[in-house]
Amino acid sequence: MTLSIDQSSCIKCGKCVKVCPAAIFTQVKVGEVVGIEHEEMCIGCGHCAAACPTGAVKHSDFPAEKVHPIDYTLLPTPEQMMLLCKARRSNRTMTKQPVPAEMLDMIVEAAHRAPTATNAQSVSFTLVTDPKRVREVSEYTLGIFGGVLKKLKNPILKPLLKPLLKGVYRYVPVFERLLREDRAGNDPILRHATALLFIHTPESNRFGCEDCNLAYQNASLMAESLGVSQVYMGFVMSAVKQDNKRGLAKSLGIDGHIHAIMALGMPAFRYPNYIDRKDIKVTKLE
Known part of the structure; x- marks a missing residue:
């Protein structure tokens, strides 16, 4: 499993930090650079990829074809x-x-x-x-x-x-x-x-x-x-x-x-x- 942040598309919103149950993502405060630590603790839930609004989270378990937008008007x-x-x-x-x-x-x-x-x-x-x-x-x-x-x-x-x-x-x-x-x-x-x-x-x-x-x-x-x-x-x-x-x-x-x-x-x-x-x-x- 590999996990990284595409800093060129990351808007530093911190959503991945907030939703990760394993606390792998790090950020001192919203607006600052998002980092990754203890990658081996990832449980593969996909919360990070699902929460990222720009596709900056790069998770090998969730390539682009496995991440789908949600049209909430259809719910x-x-x-x-x-x-x-x-x-x-x-x-x-x-x-x-x-x-x-x-x-x-x-x-x-x-x-x-x-x-x-x-x-x-x-x-x-x-x-x-x-x-x-x-x-x-x-x-x-x-x-x-x-x-x-x-x-x-x-x-x-x-x-x-x-x-x-x-x-x-x-x-x-x-x-x-x-x-x-x-x-x-x-x-x-x-x-x-x-x-x-x-x-x-x-x-x-x-x-x-x-x-x-x-x-x-x-x-x-x-x-x-x-x-x-x-x-x-x-x-x-x-x-x-x-x-x-x-x-x-x-x-x-x-x-x-x-x-x-x-x-x-x-x-x-x-x-x-x-x-x-x-x-x-x-x-x-x-």
Whole structure:
């Protein structure tokens, strides 16, 4: 990585100094020469190149073709953004119609644009659209739940487990219902989704869960804006967490940890209304 300042085009505004999280840029005061120190501390976030109004920052990770001007007049208004947040719901009325590839690409791109801790950018995505592979995910989840259910209902283990796992036992009827509905062809796990987006990071990422769920939120809002149904796969994630052998990750060729899963499909209809949530709870320390 190389980093330098083109002093002939630098207007000494100091914006790069203010935005750099690693404090690599130096300037005694605005209007004086901008310098660089401890270049090796750069995390490659690109704040400097994005903030420079004249292109004076020369960063090898961000050549001119990777720096794009922003037309702020094209951004949604605050009211439009708020409406999108209010309209976003988990729409489980998915049809058999596949999600167009260009829409899936936009959803993944939006997820990829999410911030990551220390700018690690180690979030990866596995998009599954093969109907057989999609079905395997449902079968995997139900298999894990079936195994748990068998242990919980074991007449020998039950007297020992129930006092220790009171919260778990309330899911016994839920597991039974899921298995029953699946046998009836209702697909209670994936809701007939035609695509699954797995968001994962290497084991070495200490903030993998946070990074993946930030990416998920971006993807969710993009899907809503495209009119694509998206549902957080809580049941599948629950199965993943209970599987010490990491069977699903291995079957999908994922080297690392799955932290978020989104089911995607085209909706039978879109919600005509949004509803208010519970009263907001805000503690203000002024």
